Amino acid sequence: MRFLCVTCNEAMKLERVEGPEDGSLSVLFACAACGNRVAMLTNPWETQLVRALDVRIGGRSSPVEPMEFVRSMLASGREAGGGGASPSLPATGPASPSGCPFSAMANLAAETPGAIRQPGHPAIGESDASEPAPDPHPAIGEPRAPSGPVAGVPNSQLAWSPDAERRLERVPEFIRPMIRQSIEHFAAEHGYRLITPEVMAEARGAFGM
Amino acid sequence: MGDAGSGVASQLQDQTLRLHGRMAAIRHKVAILSGKGGVGKSTLTSNLAAALAEGGARAAVLDADLHGPALAKMLGVRGAALRFGPDGVEPPEAPPGIKVLSMDQLLRRDEAPLRWKAPTSEGDFVWRASAEAAALREFLSDTHWGALDFLLIDLAPGTDKISTLASLLPKIGAAIVVTLPTEVSQLTVRKSITLATELWGASVVGVVENMAGYRCGRCGHEERLFQGPDSAAMAREMGVSFLGRIPFDPGLAEAADRGAPYVRQARETPCAAALRAVAAALRSFVERPA
Numbered sequence: 001m002r003f004l005c006v007t008c009n010e011a012m013k014l015e016r017v018e019g020p021e022d023g024s025l026s027v028l029f030a031c032a033a034c035g036n037r038v039a040m041l042t043n044p045w046e047t048q049l050v051r052a053l054d055v056r057i058g059g060r061s062s063p064v065e066p067m068e069f070v071r072s073m074l075a076s077g078r079e080a081g082g083g084g085a086s087p088s089l090p091a092t093g094p095a096s097p098s099g100c101p102f103s104a105m106a107n108l109a110a111e112t113p114g115a116i117r118q119p120g121h122p123a124i125g126e127s128d129a130s131e132p133a134p135d136p137h138p139a140i141g142e143p144r145a146p147s148g149p150v151a152g153v154p155n156s157q158l159a160w161s162p163d164a165e166r167r168l169e170r171v172p173e174f175i176r177p178m179i180r181q182s183i184e185h186f187a188a189e190h191g192y193r194l195i196t197p198e199v200m201a202e203a204r205g206a207f208g209m
Numbered sequence: 210m211g212d213a214g215s216g217v218a219s220q221l222q223d224q225t226l227r228l229h230g231r232m233a234a235i236r237h238k239v240a241i242l243s244g245k246g247g248v249g250k251s252t253l254t255s256n257l258a259a260a261l262a263e264g265g266a267r268a269a270v271l272d273a274d275l276h277g278p279a280l281a282k283m284l285g286v287r288g289a290a291l292r293f294g295p296d297g298v299e300p301p302e303a304p305p306g307i308k309v310l311s312m313d314q315l316l317r318r319d320e321a322p323l324r325w326k327a328p329t330s331e332g333d334f335v336w337r338a339s340a341e342a343a344a345l346r347e348f349l350s351d352t353h354w355g356a357l358d359f360l361l362i363d364l365a366p367g368t369d370k371i372s373t374l375a376s377l378l379p380k381i382g383a384a385i386v387v388t389l390p391t392e393v394s395q396l397t398v399r400k401s402i403t404l405a406t407e408l409w410g411a412s413v414v415g416v417v418e419n420m421a422g423y424r425c426g427r428c429g430h431e432e433r434l435f436q437g438p439d440s441a442a443m444a445r446e447m448g449v450s451f452l453g454r455i456p457f458d459p460g461l462a463e464a465a466d467r468g469a470p471y472v473r474q475a476r477e478t479p480c481a482a483a484l485r486a487v488a489a490a491l492r493s494f495v496e497r498p499a
């Protein structure tokens with residue numbers, strides 16, 4: 001896959017890879033000629049598909065290790081250095097020996113049980129044990145606004161709960177404004193006035209992320 | 210770098226080079242397949258390897274059945290460790306010097322099915338085949354096989370496995386198609402022969418009939434086990450070679466369970482003789498003048 005800058009007819013260069021946030025990666029490309037930038041977001045399935053091809057987004061930065069793919073991808077593999085029958089293969093953990101940001105992050109994402117959750121990095125829309133317990137008497141708009149759908153509510157009428165703001169901060173900075181806008185749009189369309197982690201989760205599902 | 214800096218094309222090229230470099234030291238790559246399950250592919254693979262090795266050939270086996278590995282068990286090296294050496298992964302050796310690589314050696318427990326790490330198992334059909342092809346490529350290219358005369362590759366059932374292997378090894382010495390003398394078996398096997406012929410050429414495809422007959426342990430009377438169509442006739446009809454028949458022998462299954470190839474355990478039996486004959490036929494098949 002390659003991205004072309006339509007204006008300059010130049011192949012765009014990979015600038016940075018960020019994530020994973022719930023198995024999703026954000027990859028930023030820039031045109032060397034005009035500086036135009038595009039962000040590509042992958043959902044967990046797309047991340048996994050690239051991973052399954054055993055190629056590294058961003059290129060390799062270290063030599064290939066024997067059976068590096070199998071060892072890093074096996075969910076039920078023998079532990080290195082374990083009991084008698086264990087293979088004497090060094091384990092390739094989430095941080096893959098290639099040092100490739102993509103593979104390491106993709107592996108880390110995959111390590112996380114139940115789709116997604118990393119310690120200290122809860123999924124957008126998931127409750128995080130390290131955070132204060134949610135208010136048992138939530139404010140308006142929680143989880144479904146009792147007022148019903150209010151189509152096209154201007155963004156000024158939408159509020160973000162502190163929890164939701166915190167979650168948004170975990171999204172890579174360069175795509176945050178776009179995510180903010182999409183979630184606000186979703187919230188308005190669905191009649192929410194307060195954006196909570198639950199609303200974010202719902203939006204995520206609707207966006208296929 | 211046409212793909213924005215990831216060098217994906219060159220990474221894929223490197224993978225191919227790595228694979229071809231490793232395969233260059235192996236004279237004959239032989240796929241044992243069927244399309245049909247449970248017809249004796251793994252039993253044949255383990256015994257062919259033993260017969261070839263006893264005949265002086267340098268032989269190794271690769272268990273390409275990632276989900277139902279059997280070769281480590283059949284060759285008695287299930288508990289043996291894979292070692293990580295400077296030339297790649299060092300596979301254990303089963304007597305008399307058969308290198309064995311199987312997914313079994315990487316799985317944690319007997320009951321552990323093969324599972325890939327993924328953020329979610331939902332939708333895994335999208336990428337599972339790619340992951341399995343990548344795993345098979347690594348098994349082929351990252352194992353320190355050394356110089357070999359024969360690498361026998363035991364495929365899982367399913368005709369799709371033939372295409373996966375052919376995408377990794379577009380040229381092989383032989384594709385042995387195992388069938389039972391039943392219409393049900395041949396229904397699938399014919400599809401496999403068509404596919405193998407299209408992918409590798411009819412000249413490398415050979416049929417072996419398993420469970421061809423039964424010999425009474427008490428009186429020695431021989432009888433057909435199944436009354437189905439003759440597999441040699443099917444091979445002829447489809448324009449491929451016929452490499453021999455293996456009788457049904459409960460001792461063959463018991464030896465496999467014990468992890469000892471029958472050709473070494475019960476040399477005098479007609480079944481072991483039949484297995485050796487197929488090994489000899491395979492040898493002349495791959496060494497015949499072009």
Ligand SMILES: Nc1ncnc2c1ncn2[C@@H]1O[C@H](COP(=O)(O)OP(=O)(O)OP(=O)(O)O)[C@@H](O)[C@H]1O
Nearest residue numbers: 246247248249250251252366420456457458462465
């Ligand atoms: N000729 C034979 N006589 C007696 N038992 C046999 C014979 N051939 C195979 N078996 C037994 O039949 C069973 C299936 O054989 P095997 O596992 O080799 O088949 P397979 O084609 O590799 O199966 P799969 O499709 O699951 O990989 C095993 O228990 C094996 O020991």
Ligand SMILES: [Mg+2]
Nearest residue numbers: 250251274279
């Ligand atoms: Mg088998």
